[in-house]
Amino acid sequence: MTELVVELRDATITQEERAVLERVSFGLEKSEFVYLVGRTGAGKSSLLKTLYADLPLLVGTGEVAGYDLARLGAGKVPYLRRRLGIVFQDFQLLSDRTVAENLLFVLNATGWRGKARKQQRISEVLMQVGLSGVGGRMPHRLSGGEQQRVVIARALLNEPILLLADEPTGNLDPEVSAGIMDLFGQINNAGTAILMATHNFQLLEKYPHRVLTCKDGQLLDSARP
Numbered sequence: 001m002t003e004l005v006v007e008l009r010d011a012t013i014t015q016e017e018r019a020v021l022e023r024v025s026f027g028l029e030k031s032e033f034v035y036l037v038g039r040t041g042a043g044k045s046s047l048l049k050t051l052y053a054d055l056p057l058l059v060g061t062g063e064v065a066g067y068d069l070a071r072l073g074a075g076k077v078p079y080l081r082r083r084l085g086i087v088f089q090d091f092q093l094l095s096d097r098t099v100a101e102n103l104l105f106v107l108n109a110t111g112w113r114g115k116a117r118k119q120q121r122i123s124e125v126l127m128q129v130g131l132s133g134v135g136g137r138m139p140h141r142l143s144g145g146e147q148q149r150v151v152i153a154r155a156l157l158n159e160p161i162l163l164l165a166d167e168p169t170g171n172l173d174p175e176v177s178a179g180i181m182d183l184f185g186q187i188n189n190a191g192t193a194i195l196m197a198t199h200n201f202q203l204l205e206k207y208p209h210r211v212l213t214c215k216d217g218q219l220l221d222s223a224r225p
């Protein structure tokens with residue numbers, strides 16, 4: 001039996017009481033890699049925000065990582081987010097502390113105990129993204145691509161079953177973007193589903209996966225032509 005990490009049925013994606021996408025139905029299996037595309041303003045970020053409960057699900061049903069989005073009380077939101085990795089423009093690194101302190105901040109906020117365990121986990125995720133040894137650096141002393149890897153490391157801290165990424169290669173040159181895509185491929189192969197919003201059609205050609213398209217208020221699915 002396939003395990004769905006996301007399942008939306010007839011969902012309306014809403015911004016300020018205005019429907020951005022209607023009758024959205026799709027499932028995402030554990031370990032799937034899926035792109036989310038569409039013109040500017042088509043609703044990609046709004047859909048991702050609904051999945052991590054930054055926007056409420058008012059119409060339709062939705063389940064993410066076993067949490068019922070339509071009945072999710074505010075108190076449950078942090079538990080949902082702990083199961084997700086979020087790589088978003090508005091989730092940037094804190095500029096007043098080192099890379100390791102940025103990661104420690106998240107571990108502390110998500111209930112980790114034990115200094116040695118926390119340090120061990122920080123080393124593990126930095127190694128996973130190919131950045132061993134940068135823990136003591138300030139974020140602004142890293143390149144854009146390295147900063148994005150730290151953001152990804154931060155998203156991996158709690159071993160998410162789903163990674164949500166909004167334009168993760170947006171400001172990066174093609175070579176650095178390819179490195180980020182390779183990293184996403186490794187994360188995906190290790191068992192984390194990935195839903196990635198992008199405008200970069202070259203990536204879609206080079207790394208082909210299922211594509212969800214926001215268009216004219218609807219969500220089209222390449223798996224259901």
Ligand SMILES: Nc1ncnc2c1ncn2[C@@H]1O[C@H](COP(=O)(O)OP(=O)(O)OP(=O)(O)O)[C@@H](O)[C@H]1O
Nearest residue numbers: 015016020038039040041042043044045046047214
């Ligand atoms: N905070 C907000 N308040 C009200 N409306 C918003 C808000 N954010 C986005 N919208 C509107 O919701 C619609 C969908 O925007 P959204 O950001 O989801 O699109 P997008 O596909 O992610 O665009 P982009 O590719 O530019 O990031 C747009 O009409 C936008 O103006």
